[in-house]
Amino acid sequence: xxxxSALVLDVARLLRWGDRRQAAVVLEAANELMAGxxxxxxxxxxxxxxxxxxGDLAEMDEATGGALSRLALLTEGMRRRAPxxxxxxxxxxxxxxxxxxxxxxxxxxxxxxxLPMPSGEDRVWSTVGxxxxxxxxxxxxxxxxTWVRPALALSMSEGGRTPVEPVLLNAEERTRLLADxxxxxx
Amino acid sequence: LNHRxxxxxxxxxxxxxxxxxxxxxxxxxxxxxxxxxxSWLSGSQARFQRRSLRLVEDDGELVxxxxxxxxxxxxxxxxxxxxxxxxTARRHxxxxxxxxxxxxxxxxxxxxxxxxxxxxxxxxxxxxxxxxVDAGWQALREMRGYRLMVGRIG
Numbered sequence: 226x227x228x229x230s231a232l233v234l235d236v237a238r239l240l241r242w243g244d245r246r247q248a249a250v251v252l253e254a255a256n257e258l259m260a261g262x263x264x265x266x267x268x269x270x271x272x273x274x275x276x277x278x279x280g281d282l283a284e285m286d287e288a289t290g291g292a293l294s295r296l297a298l299l300t301e302g303m304r305r306r307a308p309x310x311x312x313x314x315x316x317x318x319x320x321x322x323x324x325x326x327x328x329x330x331x332x333x334x335x336x337x338x339x340l341p342m343p344s345g346e347d348r349v350w351s352t353v354g355x356x357x358x359x360x361x362x363x364x365x366x367x368x369x370x371t372w373v374r375p376a377l378a379l380s381m382s383e384g385g386r387t388p389v390e391p392v393l394l395n396a397e398e399r400t401r402l403l404a405d406x407x408x409x410x411x
Numbered sequence: 412l413n414h415r416x417x418x419x420x421x422x423x424x425x426x427x428x429x430x431x432x433x434x435x436x437x438x439x440x441x442x443x444x445x446x447x448x449x450s451w452l453s454g455s456q457a458r459f460q461r462r463s464l465r466l467v468e469d470d471g472e473l474v475x476x477x478x479x480x481x482x483x484x485x486x487x488x489x490x491x492x493x494x495x496x497x498x499t500a501r502r503h504x505x506x507x508x509x510x511x512x513x514x515x516x517x518x519x520x521x522x523x524x525x526x527x528x529x530x531x532x533x534x535x536x537x538x539x540x541x542x543x544v545d546a547g548w549q550a551l552r553e554m555r556g557y558r559l560m561v562g563r564i565g
Contacts, residue, residue, distance in 0.1 A: 317486050356486065382460065382483050384451040386443045386493055387531050389555045391484050398551055402487055402527060402561055 316359045317393065323353055328373075330357060333396050340373055356393050412474065412506070414513055417464035422449055424466065424473050430496040436533035440496050444476050448494070451478070462493075465517065467510055474501045475510045479518070482529055484554070489527030490518055490564065495539075507542055515546075518564045526564050531557035 239248035318330035318338065330338045338359065359373050381388045394402060417425075426445050431437035451457065452464055460480040467475035478493040495514065497506050518528070531554060532539050540550070540558065548562035 358486065382480070382491075383454075383456055384447060386440065386447075386478075387555070387557055389484055389531070389557075392554065393486050394552070399486070401549070402551060 316361075317399075318357060318359065319393070320353050320355045320357060330359065332359075333393070333399070340371065356391070412467050412469050412509055412513060414465045414467045414477075414517065417449070417452065417466055419449075421466060425449060425476070428473060428476060428496075429499050430476075432499055432502070434533075434535060436536050440494055444494065444496060448476070448478060451493075467513060469501075474498050474506060477510065477514050479514070482527070485529065485559070487527045487529065487561075489529060490523055492528060492530035495530075507539075508546075511542065511546060515564060523564050527561055528564050529559060529561045532560050534558055 236248045236252045239245075239251060316332045316334075316336075316338070318332040320328050321331050321337075322329040323342070326342055327339045328342050330340055332338060340359065357373050359371060361369055361371055381390050425448055428444050429441060430444070431441040448464055452462055457480075460483060462478070462480040464478045465476070466473055467477065475495070475497045477495045479490050480493060482489050482491045484491065492514070495507075495510060497510060518524070518526075528548075529551075532543070534557070540560065543560050543562065546562060548560045551559045551561050553559070
């Protein structure tokens with residue numbers, strides 16, 4: 226889910242920079258990629274649209290705001306091991322109030338955050354009660370981007386063997402889940 | 412043992428797959444594999460969750476089935492193991508542990524190393540719980556009458 230969401234964040238970045246063409250390509254790649262996270266897949270798609278880049282992965286990575294390297298770093302384990310992890314921080318929370326400009330979120334630690342609301346109709350995460358993940362990306366200690374995305378699917382997984390509603394883990398469960406010393410290799 | 416992705420022509424194989432010796436949780440898994448697993452692979456939600464259904468074969472014989480997708484039930488990045496089922500003909504022969512090792516190797520191969528892996532196990536399914544605990548998994552919480560078990564792909 227995070228992998229897909231992060232690609233969509235890259236789409237958002239590209240749209241913010243006005244590059245609708247590449248945004249469409251990345252979005253299509255995100256939708257089509259079924260398994261594995263080969264950056265080459267996206268690079269190939271980008272290369273088909275922008276052959277002038279000559280298939281240079283580093284150049285494409287820069288041109289897409291890091292879409293390719295981000296793609297390669299997105300698993301939870303890889304993210305924690307990678308240097309980029311030092312500049313990323315994530316919180317989980319629940320939207321408790323929404324105004325025209327802000328959504329108030331309570332994190333799992335009980336901290337209230339006021340998040341600027343995007344304008345327009347694409348506000349699927351901004352309903353009261355929605356569980357969201359908030360990623361902070363800190364740049365050189367001078368500025369910070371805040372990305373908000375749905376933390377869970379809004380509905381259960383249809384057709385699953387045991388359909389259950391999504392739930393947010395409590396702090397104790399989450400600590401246990403992420404404790405590498407508890408979870409050994411399978 | 413070899414495993415491969417499910418293909419549309421495999422419906423008869425799934426319809427003939429038997430993995431239950433009577434307990435209700437085994438009946439439920441068997442019914443899902445025989446009736447629902449193929450349709451579970453289709454549709455936009457299936458694509459979004461990157462659902463995958465794999466058939467484990469031994470010299471052409473279908474000996475186990477496993478299915479996975481992205482986690483959407485809890486706020487964790489990783490793999491939701493929808494089903495791991497060994498055929499009744501191959502039970503108590505160590506195939507379960509071999510299949511679990513295959514699952515792990517497969518997920519590492521598709522670049523999921525380091526991610527959380529999770530799934531639901533019926534509380535009465537003592538054998539599967541013991542096997543998962545031996546592999547480093549732990550029970551995290553109860554979910555609708557099932558036990559949420561989690562591990563890490565490593």
